[in-house]
Amino acid sequence: MAARPPTTKRTTTTSTSLPAAGPPCTIDPTAVIADKAQLTGSHPVTIAEHVVLHPYARIRAEGGSVTIGPYCIVSEGAVVGLPEGQQGDVVLERWVNVESGAEVLAKQVGEGTEVGIQARIWEGATVGRFCRLTPTEVVGAGEEVGDFTVVFGDGRRRVDKTIVESEEVRNARVKGMEKQVEALRKLVPDGKAKWIS
């Protein structure tokens, strides 16, 4: 499925058989979905504008719908969404960066949050705005992480005062995110055609 070349001709001719395995998708035309990204499950998937899904990123709408906000990046090997057997929707707000190997099962992840490499957010958790999970950190099921929190050093948490008080730092982070999306747009070839039925 993933190896299929996304030529337009192909899409038109075989469109009836293609989305059979894929979930019902609403994908913004400005989003970039790599050819080898996976969208699985049967619940609806909404991908907003300027989203970048890297190759081998996985949107798993098996236990509920998945909504990905504008300017989000989901990296290689990262998984967003609940697996089969668990019920619940997953919402990523704007400017969420899910790094490679991370797994997001959270109910909601606030804007500007960075989920570090191989970090885990278990089901039912909520993560606030402009949070940062450093690599391999874990947020347990049902936990709540307040706005501007940094989760680091094996579960220690700290409210990042700098970002609370300074609009500029927040803007800088948003700007960085948008620039990163711009750069990735040139680097990641788009293959979203096959997901649009």
Added chain:
Amino acid sequence: MAAPFPYTHYACPCSSSSGPVISKRASQLEPDEDQETFNPHDPRAAYSLYPLDHLLFCDECSQIRCPKCVNDEIINWFCPSCLFEVPSSAVRSENNRCSRNCYNCPSCSSPLHVTQVEKQDDGMLKPGDGRTGDEAYLLFCQYCDWTTLDIGVQFSRPTKITEQLNKARKARYTVQQPDSEDADKTVSKQLRNHDDAFDRLSVFYTEQMDETGESGNSWGSAYGSPANLARIMSLYGGLTHGALKKSREKPQPMREAAGEEEGLATYSPSDQDMDEETLQKMQTRGWDETASEEQALSTPANYGARFKDELWPAATTLRTKRGKRCRTCRQFIIRPEPKSGSARYRIRIIAHNNIPRLSLRPLHPIGPVQNPSFVMKSDHAYKDPILQPLSAQQFVLTLRNPIFETVKISLATPATTPGRVASRVTILCPSFEIGPAGDVWDEALSSSTSTIRPSDGGRSAAMASLTGTAEGEKQPEAGKIWEKTRNSTSVILEIVPGSLRPTSSIGLRDDEVKETVEEAEDDDVLEIPIYVRAEWTVDVHGEKGGEKEPKELGYWCVLGVGRIAA
């Protein structure tokens, strides 16, 4: 022993009962005369036995050196972050920390980076931060996002961070000069700052030392200061009558610091308010906001910090490069290159390259020989080899020569192993030669041809036909080398493991046996002490064909064979 069987441990002579061996020639200590047989079951043995790769070698003394018989010497100090080499004279004055731009995060201890930010116009900054231009710089932790803005500090330049940080800290913690009414309070507040308190105390005591004059000389440290030394010298020079008289006066006894002006911080009832305040703060902010002990001890600036927002970045602590010297002859055995960026060694004499290595394997292995490091599955987990008592077993003992000369080896071992369980050990060929080590390429190219079979003459062929063994199969023979390659030689070791139960107890009942046998830990481990003596000649001054100097080296090894079945 933690090492998997079969292992070889080498005994360092430094902890033998005869003390450190000073004699230059190892031949002077005959194993049977000067030294007693090494007993691996002796409780002291554990302190002198090491695997080969833990040992060093001193080529002046021709002796093995273990970590206990070398002295560490600091070659230089450097900052691990900027790799700047700090001269030893400056190390102390800089408190063993980097005085450049290297800082660690007080929150998570990872290194901080200098980051540029655009100018901010919020009211957070205090006037007098010395900000000029449109640029401002921060120290920023890339791991936990801590920045110096958390403590309200920004820098105007990306360099000389230490200077700017000290300035900011001084501006923060120095209170106005005590000209107002509550001067006392100001002073006591100042004393909370360790630096201030220390400065005041040191000023006071220096004054005291000066006042008491010569009595200070009785202190060992008094000679350290040039001023004192000058005064002592002037004592012996011409002195005026008055000065002489004064010097003979009974000196005033030294006084301790008594007041706040002198740097003594005492508890006063007004401190209680402060304590209450701290307690209140702790209650409202909770555990997460309270600084941990580790954080508070990260740098002297944080010693008094109670809360996380009072923590200042900690300057990176310096690292050292160390050399190792032989304790006996003070020669460098290991000396790293002083350049902080390089990981190479100038001198590195390790035992691995200087003494023959012994390794043991069974002659007829039961299963495939496996290295426990490579075992993947738990069902193939390493099991100690079990030896059947009172049945002869043969092992191949291989000695590999790391030096570039042909070495003559003599092996010696007690006929029965020391310890409670006596096993009989026979080395079929105790003296032989090992060829020189050489280029790895030579070895690889010639290994297929250089294996010399021991005298494969008509006699052995006749023996083979008589005993009915295949022609390729060798028989261990007394006085014969088993196998020889270019720089290694193997001989056969015959072992009859002793019984855990004394043989005399056959007629006794089981419970009686238990009474007589005192089981000690690891008594069932069969360890064979072997004394190795290596002799070779070296060319003096490194010239070929010149004068030859004989060299000898003797050391005890312990071969761990396995556990004896009960």
